[in-house]
Amino acid sequence: YYDYRLSVRLLQLPGSMSMSGTNTTHRSSSISSSSAGESSTQHLAEIVVTAAQHNQKSSNIVQLRISNMQLHGRDDDIKLLRGKLRELAKKKDVDAAEENNKHEDTINNLILVSGTCGTGKSALIQKGLGNDATKIGCTFTSGKFDAKLKCPLSAFSDAMTNLARYITVEHEKKKKSPSGGGLPIATLIRDQIQNEFDVEQLRRVLPGCAELLGARRSSLFGPSSEAEAAVPHRSASVSKLDSLKRHSGKESISRVHYAIRRLLKVICSYLKGVVLFIDDLQWSDIATLELLKCIVLDREIPSLLIVGAYREDEVPDHHPLAYHIRDMEQMNVSISQIKVGNxxxxxxxxxxxxxxxxxxxxxxxxxxxxxxxxxxxxxxxxxxxxxxxxxxxxxxxxxxxxxxxxxxxxxxxxxIVTENVVSVLVNKMSRLQEETQRMLMVASCLGATFRKSAVVEVMKNISRVEMRDSMRASMISVSGTAATMGSSSASLLSSDLSNACTDQDGSDSSYASSIEEFEGEGLCEVDNEECRFMHDQIQSAAFELISPEQRDSFRGRIGSILLRTLPPEELETSLFEVVDLLNCAASNATDEERDELARMNLKAGIKASENAAFDTAKVYFKAGREALGSRGWEGDYSTMLDLCSDGAN
Ligand SMILES: Nc1ncnc2c1ncn2[C@@H]1O[C@H](COP(=O)(O)OP(=O)(O)O)[C@@H](O)[C@H]1O
Ligand SMILES: [Mg+2]
Missing domain, CATH: 1.10.8 (Helicase, Ruva Protein; domain 3)
Incomplete structure (x- = not known):
């Protein structure tokens, strides 16, 4: 036999197809496809077949498949979930039969799955519920919160993006099908939305639903008229922001919640049943928790099953999630709690x-x-x-x-078992090609889900020296290639990207092969443009590849590259992520960079307020004021004024 290299694939969730986002750089979400993953009972055969195939291609790879695994020991939980699913589908049938049904008896089901990290919460919902939902004609959509990026409503918005995309894709299919009959669902939904409510507002809160909502979005970035094009970029943006109608806190929250509930009502009334799964609620922002509560309590939304998962050991009594769960219980919301143990x-x-x-x-x-x-x-x-x-x-x-x-x-x-799973993974990553390790470092900063193009863009604009300076010393010695150690001279928010490229050695093909290596090693799942870390612990391990002292400046550098290179539309959608990254390096920024940081925080704060995410908005306004510091009023009076007045609101 030959020199076989073994590639261990793990953690792949069957039946969940990550839909590539149109424009986010990093977020996790998926909508299940109807082609559920098959159980892998033929592993031995797979190993031999893979070995033989690779022999012929002389790449000599054997794959031990720890992907598409069955769920072991969760039969009772699966039974409960299937029961809920049947109720959901049945309720819809009953509703359809009763034409004048006003959904008065509809209670939106809430299932909460809790357990410690790695017990299988996500797998249980994705496999035990997601696959079955699609089999019986319901729609399963999901989004996941990220540990490091605190983007308001992110998981919810991602789940809605995927739901909207699913509907518009179905719509496309129907258009092509001669036997489609009747109007496509997307058209019906769009017509109703256009007739009934403030599409402008929904487009701002859920940018990923723009196509379904059916009208052009206005951009916070870049001039949209000739008059605006004539004024400098900053004034254009700020004047546009000023022109947006702002509402007071409570009014704004109820407007946003109302619009989203109405949207869900319309969508759910056209689908057989919708399962909305929000994963990792322990990292949720408060605005999402409030919104979810409103949705659960809304009796007019038909056939919606909301499922949340969270790490129980990260939700102490004073955690906002714990508070909202107690609040719902007091309001007699019936919550099915599933505890997933070892x-x-x-x-x-x-x-x-x-x-x-x-x-x-x-x-x-x-x-x-x-x-x-x-x-x-x-x-x-x-x-x-x-x-x-x-x-x-x-x-x-x-x-x-x-x-x-x-x-x-x-x-x-x-x-000896190491308690620290991350260190096992870091060890594994240290054996990968150096380019792959670098890309993993970048990807870990972009979030649990990231776009391939965003990683490649950063790689193209960051020098090899900067990369090496940012890598943990132990990793450099493990990967063992000659290194020119030296301090990075690149400014954190430097706009001079041409210098940064000079000594980078990556090529499109080497980036592509690194992405393949991510996938081949079972670290990430790749679906066209969108990639997803297979588990938060893998993302954490990839982040560990970055030297602890360099983490903030590295993240800031990535933020500045995205700021300069993302197209305006994409920048607007990824505004929170980019500003979060930029803020990491605020302390080392020059005065000019601080001015820009303040303006970016102002935009993010206003956008968060418009999403009724006031807890997060407050953080951005504060970061903006801090960026301007004591010279704020003298340096950039109008930005400081906005940061203070919006912050006060
Ligand atoms: N009951 C189970 N049987 C087999 N594999 C499981 C089971 N539960 C989880 N896994 C696998 O363990 C890994 C971690 O599960 P995951 O659902 O991501 O954990 P959590 O969301 O609780 O952190 C995944 O690869 C998953 O497929
Ligand atoms: Mg999970």
């Missing part, structure tokens, strides 16, 4: 057997699984991580003679 040994045995493509009755597999269970306490993510570290340390190897994995029980038994 797996028992009986379930870890088939999990390990499936990962190895071996029989769960095999005594060797059983004893390995028992050891792994003891060491990981049955947390499925840790089980997979443990398998990876066994592989990395060559304690488990594929024997092509015997056509199965082999290991030494004693060696596995004596392996």
């Amino acid at each position: 797996l028992g040994v009986d379930n870890v045995i088939p999990l390990v057997a499936e990962a190895l493509g071996m029989d769960d009755n095999d005594n060797k597999v059983k004893s390995l699984a028992e050891t792994i269970h003891r060491k990981t306490e049955g947390n499925p993510f840790f089980v997979l991580m443990f398998l990876i570290s066994l592989y990395d340390e060559k304690l488990i190897q594929y024997n092509f003679g015997a056509m199965k994995w082999t290991w030494d029980d004693d060696a596995v038994n004596s392996k």
